[in-house]
Amino acid sequence: MYVVRDKDGDLCLFIERPIKIDEHGYWQPKHSFDWISLDSELFPEVKWEDEEPTEVELVKKEK
Numbered sequence: 001m002y003v004v005r006d007k008d009g010d011l012c013l014f015i016e017r018p019i020k021i022d023e024h025g026y027w028q029p030k031h032s033f034d035w036i037s038l039d040s041e042l043f044p045e046v047k048w049e050d051e052e053p054t055e056v057e058l059v060k061k062e063k
Contacts, residue, residue, distance in 0.1 A: 001013055001014065001015060001055070001056050001057070001058060002014045002016075002017055002018060002053035002054060002055055002056065003038070003043050003046050003053065003054045003056050004018055004020075004027040004046065004050070004053045004054070005040075005043075005046045005047055005048050005050070006025060006026040006027060006048060007025030007026065007048045008025060009040055009048075010026075010037065010040060011037070011038040011039065011040045011042060011043060011046065012027065012035050012036065012037055012038065013035060013036045013038055013056070014027070014029055014034070014035045014053070015029075015034040015035070016029050016030060016031060016034070017030070017053060017055075018030070018035075018053055020051070020053075025048070027053065
């Protein structure tokens with residue numbers, strides 16, 4: 001999974017690696033349109049200026 005920030009500050013989680021569409025100010029998936037909008041306060045280190053998406057791993061926390 002990948003986390004990216006659009007030019008307007010929106011934070012998104014993509015299942016597949018997205019590509020950056022500079023002229024429109026957002027990231028777009030290559031094939032699937034599976035993505036989730038995240039709270040923009042999360043991942044402050046992820047910036048629009050990043051050239052690559054940030055790969056993340058979802059881990060189930062055992063109780």
